[in-house]
Amino acid sequence: MTTPEDITVESALQKSKRTLTASEYISSYFQRVRSGDLGSLPIIIGLIIIAILFQSANSNFLTPRNLVNLFVQMSIFTVIGYGVVFVLLLGEIDLSVGYVAGVSAVVTGQLLARPILIPPELQALADLINGGSLSYEVPWYLAVACSLGVATLIGLLQGGLITLFQLPSFIVTVGGQLAWNGVVLLLMGGAGTVNMRNPTIRGITQSFFPAEWGYALGAIVVIVYVLFEAYQYRSRSRAGLSVKPIPIVALQGLALGVMVFAFIYVCNQDRGLPFVGVLVLVLMAVLTYLTTQTKFGRYLFAVGGNREAARRAGISVERIRLMGFVMCSLLAGMGGLILVSRLGSVAPDAGGGQLLLNSLAAPVIGGTSLYGGSGRISSAFFGALVIAAVDNGMFLLGLGAGQRLILTAIVLIAAVIVDALSRRTRERSGIR
């Protein structure tokens, strides 16, 4: 029965409602790190080491021109990597993303390469959509819709097979990688290379914001961040819940501002802020919102963390898994659009080579767990930054493809070791 003491004792929980001081906040952060909850710490340290190493070996590494190129290069496997985060959170894998991107690239490439000839029997259709002419120029948005539609269907097919027959995603998507490779070859129809000169699609990776626009966008980002934190602070303290100490918020805001403006300044020393860079960051914000602020995101983590608990909570586990695979393929399709934009052409090897492995390695290097239930969208961005920086830096040093592949492999293995060790530390620090 409830005794009077039970009611009057101030529980630890009620104490926790009161706001921490900045020093308490920092010490609780270090306590988390010591107990193995490393967050984004390893990746930031890794990036700093990489920057120092390559810059001291070749002073071209940190030049504006090289950095802008690097951001454009990494954008393809960053976006595909965002999709991979969805399946990794579920504790699954998707090994087909390379050629799903390839199919998407070839669909857009072929549709926009040259006008499509409408057969004379369909004159009525030509009258309807094309002013009577039999030579139809596909608008870029229709090509994009086709590419993303095909990618979505691929996701539905693979996810459907995996969830309906309870198949291992590893096998189904290995099969997918083969099949979509075949589809790429069929769509190419024996052609060696098909050029795609649509200015809008090319513009994704070839346009840059003017300097003032860049700073304005940077200012918007910082303002939105400050407003969000202020809103959070106000509504939480009104509700009597603990809030982040103001000095910490100010420090984080300042750090963000410095980073954003330094980034834009560097870009402006070259051609300006690349459009695709902004696209990648906006996508990161949208997908981060989806995974952390919505029911769907919460259920992704729940299914990946404890599928049985999710099922008992009434979550339709198979639907969430299906949606995860669809998101993964859809984002691979977007990666394919960036691919065709960058190359300006498609070839039978579209989506092959190192694309798949880079896309899978990026989120893992960035700290998303292969065991499911733990990770974040931004991990794909930071992991891709590491891969691109290592690759680019070694290229500047004049090292061949052999050495570059081996070093990228070492970075990947190191990241997985950090993941495994931090799991062990968590277990040893009494945390189950």
Add this chain to the structure above:
Amino acid sequence: METILELKGVSKSFGAVQALNNVDFRANLGEVMALVGDNGAGKSTLIKGVAGIYPFDSGDYIFEGRKVNVHGPRDAAALGIEVVYQDLALADNLDVVANMFLGRERLDRLGRLDEISMEQACIDTLSSLAVTTLRSVRLPVRSLSGGQRQSIAVAKAVMWNSKVVILDEPTAALGVAQTRQVLDLVRRLADKGLAVILISHNLHDIFEVADRITVLRLGYLVREMAVKETSYEEVVKEMTAGKLSHVPGMKES
């Protein structure tokens, strides 16, 4: 006492194994009904059927006097039946708030998770249940002790104005003080007017908080009895050597 949940002649088999055989069971509002039996007696099968994890093969499921069909955990939850499983069914990677609201998240006007209202409700519920050892409701569940995890699981079940709460071995992994807390909590739930079904191996716990005891053996109902009218020895005897009712072909001895 008003009977809220009643099972009449339910059976369940898994392949060749007959886990439940024509069992009757009931739970009354304001009472703690203990469900006891040796390993393999069918206790878990019975509550999983009640919770809608899997349907009974045959028999009637009667809730508030009406025959109902329960096809899934959602159906059971809609009736007001909540289960705290032995393995707790918490997602280790999610924090306390996310676990308490899993599957029933509150959304704000924009369709975003309403973390503030969920966190408040979570703190209120835990405080009202005198869960005093938790440092923060934003810790991932994997970092909590066994007793804290049990408390979270119980709090999760009673948070939803439920009418029937089923607790599967709630004290099995707890120390003395924490067992005391959970038993107090169990009694408090019944005194608030809920029907509590308590599965336990620990007869000491049962005699302390239960009003009635249902004994199962080898998938059959042995007997239902009032705690006041029975003894330790009698319950043990029924659990291990009790006469099986309704056994086709078995002679009364």
